[in-house]
Amino acid sequence: MQNTPLFQVIKSLGKRERAEFQRWAQSPFANRRPEVAQLCEHLCQLLDKNAPEEAYRKSALWPRLFPARNYDDAAMRYTMSFLFQALKQWLAYREWTQDDTAVRLNLARALRKKGLTKVFAKEFKNLETSGTTTRQSVDFHLVQYQIEFETWEAGHQTGQKDLRQLALASAAFGAFVASSALRHGCAALDKSKADFAPENLDFLPETLAIVEGGRYADVPAVQMYFHCFRLMEAESESHFLALKDLLARHTDLFPPEEIRDVYLVAINFCIRRLNTGARGYVREAFDLYRSGLERGVILDNGLLPKATYQNIMLLALALDEWQWARQFLEDYRTALAVGERHNAYHFNLALWHFRRKEYAEAQEILRRVEFRDVHYNLDARRMMVRMYFDTGEVTALDSLLHSFRTYLQRHRNIGYHRELNFNFVRYVQRLLQLEPGDHNTRQQLRNKMLTEQYLAEKDWLLEKIKD
Numbered sequence: 485m486q487n488t489p490l491f492q493v494i495k496s497l498g499k500r501e502r503a504e505f506q507r508w509a510q511s512p513f514a515n516r517r518p519e520v521a522q523l524c525e526h527l528c529q530l531l532d533k534n535a536p537e538e539a540y541r542k543s544a545l546w547p548r549l550f551p552a553r554n555y556d557d558a559a560m561r562y563t564m565s566f567l568f569q570a571l572k573q574w575l576a577y578r579e580w581t582q583d584d585t586a587v588r589l590n591l592a593r594a595l596r597k598k599g600l601t602k603v604f605a606k607e608f609k610n611l612e613t614s615g616t617t618t619r620q621s622v623d624f625h626l627v628q629y630q631i632e633f634e635t636w637e638a639g640h641q642t643g644q645k646d647l648r649q650l651a652l653a654s655a656a657f658g659a660f661v662a663s664s665a666l667r668h669g670c671a672a673l674d675k676s677k678a679d680f681a682p683e684n685l686d687f688l689p690e691t692l693a694i695v696e697g698g699r700y701a702d703v704p705a706v707q708m709y710f711h712c713f714r715l716m717e718a719e720s721e722s723h724f725l726a727l728k729d730l731l732a733r734h735t736d737l738f739p740p741e742e743i744r745d746v747y748l749v750a751i752n753f754c755i756r757r758l759n760t761g762a763r764g765y766v767r768e769a770f771d772l773y774r775s776g777l778e779r780g781v782i783l784d785n786g787l788l789p790k791a792t793y794q795n796i797m798l799l800a801l802a803l804d805e806w807q808w809a810r811q812f813l814e815d816y817r818t819a820l821a822v823g824e825r826h827n828a829y830h831f832n833l834a835l836w837h838f839r840r841k842e843y844a845e846a847q848e849i850l851r852r853v854e855f856r857d858v859h860y861n862l863d864a865r866r867m868m869v870r871m872y873f874d875t876g877e878v879t880a881l882d883s884l885l886h887s888f889r890t891y892l893q894r895h896r897n898i899g900y901h902r903e904l905n906f907n908f909v910r911y912v913q914r915l916l917q918l919e920p921g922d923h924n925t926r927q928q929l930r931n932k933m934l935t936e937q938y939l940a941e942k943d944w945l946l947e948k949i950k951d
Contacts, residue, residue, distance in 0.1 A: 485540040485541060485542055485545070485564075486537065488564065488568075488569065490564055490567060490568040490571065491527070492538065493571055493575075494524075494527055494571065497532060497605055499532060502528040502531065502532070502939055503528070504574075504578075505524065505528075505571065505574050506524055506525055506528055508555065508570065508574045508577075508876050509521045509524040509525075509567065509570050509571075509574075509909045510524075510525075514520050514570050514574065515566070515567075515570050517563070517566055519549040519550065519563050520563055520566045520567045520570065522549050523548075523549055523563055523564070523567050524567055524570075525819075526548050526549075527540075527545075527614060532735060542557070542564075543555055545560070546560060549563060554871055556665040585627055588607065589627070589634065591607055592634060593634060595607055596634065596637065596638050601638075609683045609686070618826075620703075620704055620705055620734075620737040620738075620847070621705055621737065621738045621739055621742050622660065622663045622667055622709075622742070624705070625656050625657075625660035625663060625703075625705065625806075626656075626657075627661045628659075628660075629653055629654035629656035629657040629660055629762045632649060632652045632653035632656055633650075633653040633657075635649050636649040636650050636653055637651075638912065658700075658949065659700060659703045659705065659706060661687055661691070662687075662691045662694070662699075662700055662703075662706045663703070663705040663706045663708075664863075665685065665686070665688045665690075665691040666688070666691055666692075666695075666709035666710050666712070666713050667704065667709045668688065669672075669682065669685055669688045669709075669713045670709060670712050670713050670716060670745075670749070672684075672685060672719075673713065673716040673717060674749075674905065677716070677717075688782075692710070692713075695707075695710045704734040704737050705731065705737075705738075707726075708727070708730050708731075708734065708738075708746060708886065711726045711727040711730060711745050712727055712749050712750075715727055715749060715750070715753055716749055718892055719753065719756070721726075724753055724754075727746070727749070727750050727752060728768075728772070731743075731747065731750065731772070731775070732775070735775075735779050735781065735815060736779070740780060740781040740783075741784075742779050743781050744776070744782065744784065747772060747775075747781060747782065750772055751769055751772050751773060751776075754768045754769035754772065754913070755769060755795075759927065762798065766799055766802045766803060767803060769799055770796075770799040770800060770802075770803055773792075773795075773796045773799065776797075777812075777816075777836050780933065784817055786819060787819060787820070787821055788816055788819040788820060789823045790820060790828040791857040793819075793820060793828055793832065794815060794828070794831075794832055794835075795837070796812060797809045797812060797813060797832050797836065798835075800812065801836070801839050802863055806836075806840065809836060810836060813829065813832055813833055813836065817829045824857075824947050827852075827853065827855055827856070827857060827860055828860075830849055830853045831853070831860050831863070831864060833849055833868065834846045834849040834850050834853075834864070837849070837868065838867050838870075838871065841874075843874070843875060845870065846867065846871065847871060850864050850867065850868055851858075856900055858895055858901075859898075859901070861891070861892045862898075862901060862905055865884070865888050865905075866905070866908060866940060866941055867911075867914060868884055869881065869884060869885065869888070869908075870941070870944060872884060873912065873915075873948070876915070881912075881916070882916075885909050885912060885913055888905070888909050889909050891907070892905055892909070899936055902940055903938040904938045904939060904940040905940050907936055907938055907939045907940070908939060908945070909938040909942065910938075910942055911929070911933060911939065911945050912945070914929055915929075915945070915948055915949065926949060929949060930946065930949045933946055933949065934946070
């Protein structure tokens with residue numbers, strides 16, 4: 485039972501959702517088989533109680549459904565199948581009813597088909613009001629097309645011949661197709677830039693041509709995805725600036741889950757520029773992250789990836805936004821996934837103190853937190869090495885370098901990170917062995933560092949070789 489789609493979907497529901505589904509399964513509208521409703525109720529009760537695995541076996545569930553019959557696997561599977569069908573219908577109905585415009589549109593269409601002109605006119609007026617929204621995302625244009633076309637169909641049915649309504653429907657449909665084609669192009673580029681060919685996506689080449697020719701200049705969804713596509717395709721500064729301006733003016737027109745991807749395209753462009761040494765993009769990336777946080781579009785279902793959490797703080801520190809960064813760590817601590825929250829928060833808090841050269845506070849945090857994530861562990865160890873080195877705690881540093889090397893020997897499946905950190909340990913040990921005034925050996929060591937392909941904390945090491 486636990487491996488079936490039925491169980492997996494019911495388990496994914498919250499307690500309130502399961503109660504709502506039970507009412508659906510008990511309704512004659514959705515189900516007329518009492519054993520199906522009983523199976524639904526019993527499964528929900530077991531999940532609410534966190535029942536053990538054996539409680540979900542089909543043979544264990546059977547007596548609650550058919551107490552007077554011997555176990556029949558075929559009958560049990562049929563009951564499960566009927567319940568799964570009811571579950572899928574409930575999910576679809578629930579999703580549909582959450583879209584008020586879709587409900588009103590289908591009602592108006594049904595009334596028009598019945599020829600109920602007066603009732604249709606009243607309900608359609610409500611539909612037009614509900615269709616007026618501050619959102620103008622891709623789906624908005626599809627809904628506008630459906631509304632305009634329904635108006636045309638109603639007029640056509642009563643003998644009206646005004647083509648302006650059909651022109652409005654056509655314009656809305658064109659905006660939907662254009663924005664969809666560009667959005668699909670962005671998704672394809674994100675998947676594989678090397679294998680991408682515009683001609684493989686319907687309407688994309690044509691859309692690019694007409695948008696560049698000036699069409700849809702006043703449609704934010706088309707313009708947003710056009711500049712997003714061009715930025716992903718060619719890394720153009722002009723398209724980045726245009727996209728940044730659109731995000732500043734039109735973010736609120738899009739649902740968070742849609743505009744989040746556009747923000748990430750702009751942010752990733754900044755990060756790639758930063759990786760080439762263009763330091764001016766620190767401010768650009770930070771401003772985009774901060775804007776996205778303020779507008780509530782960076783989090784994904786309320787969660788912030790631990791890598792993003794750290795990236796935002798490091799960008800803030802690079803701009804000397806110390807207080808903002810400290811407050812950010814607190815404000816978004818609960819947005820981290822529960823299993824990662826403790827370590828991610830404490831590591832970044834230690835890093836914040838470390839960057840301020842508040843070594844005692846950073847060391848205290850690092851000593852009392854066990855970082856099970858290997859990358860946090862490596863970063864924390866390097867941080868401790870740097871602090872011991874800078875404060876002249878040679879005995880503690882020597883012990884740490886020895887344990888660091890042992891840790892790396894035990895963790896062989898971390899790719900190039902192993903060599904990065906092995907070389908770091910080796911060069912720190914070489915630094916400790918340098919004799920004062922031995923400029924020749926110091927220069928030789930510096931030259932080796934410069935040519936080392938894999939070396940963590942290279943800038944710091946090069947700075948220390950100068951001392």
